[in-house]
Amino acid sequence: MIQPYADPTAATIKIAPSILSADAARLGEQVAEAEHAGADRIHVDVMDGHFVPNLTFGPGIVKWLRPVTRLPLEVHLMVERPDDLLDAFAEAGADTLIVHVEGAVHLNRTVQRIKSLGKKAGVAINPATPPVMLEEILPDLDLVLAMTVNPGFGGQSFLHGTLPKIRKIRSLIDALGSACDLEVDGGIDPETAPLVVAAGARVLVAGTSIYGSSEGVAGAIRRLNVRAEPA
Known part of the structure; x- marks a missing residue:
């Protein structure tokens, strides 16, 4: 049975544990641990071995996790x-559903399709891609994911050169008066948060x-x- 968890919606900062680093042998248990600890959502990294040099999860994992947790499941394609x-x-x-600006050939069409499926639409942007690539699509988005490492593998070191880019994306979102989430992914820990x-x-x-912490999840x-909470 799924146990109640602390409502994280009042927190200013949201935490999205990535199951890429979880123990696959007890994935449901590790997702439940994150839920009970107050995580806001679960992040599912999907890699195809082409866009990035790694292979990970398919739809079957999401289908299996859906009854395990009440947290939102965000899929990073x-x-x-x-x-x-x-x-x-x-x-x-x-x-x-989060797609990459670098991987979606017809980005508006892709975002429209996500919306038509009744899902929230997110767009991810790689460290070397300028924020200007988001300007035309930003009004249609629920989420922007700024990569703070090059995608493909967990456990990478945070790229400090992405900080000015995060500030630029924040400025674009604020200028629109949008409620779009600004999410970051890559090398996030208590020092970089x-x-x-x-x-x-x-x-x-x-x-x-x-999932790799000696303190436990x-x-x-x-x-x-x-x-992470602002002072």
Whole structure:
């Protein structure tokens, strides 16, 4: 039975544990641990071995996780042809579908399709891609995901050169008066969390620092929350 969890919606900063770093042998248990510790959402990294040099999860994992947790499941599609997978992940139970600006050839059409499926639409942007690439699509988005490492593998070191870019994206969102989430992903831990929050991020994806922590999942989420909250 799924146990009640602390409502994280009142928190200024949201935490999205990435199951890329979880123990696959007890994935449901680790998702439940994150939920009980007050995580806001679960981040599912999907890689195709082409857009990025790694292979990870398919729709079946999302379908299996859906009855395990009441947290929103956000699917980060690091794939060459995201349009081919939207329906399958939507049917599996994803709440948010995130595509890369670098991987979606017809980005407006892709975002419109996500919306037509009744899902939240997010766009991810790689470290070397300028924020100007988001300007035309930003009014249609529920979420922007700024990559703070090059996508493909967990456990990478945070790229400090992405901080000015996060500030620029925050400025674009604020100029629109949009409620669009600004999420960051890559090398997020108790040391880098305050930096990205100061730059304007409000949702933190963390994998290794949560699932690889000696404090355990609950302790790691608590510490990340304490360090991330603005003073």
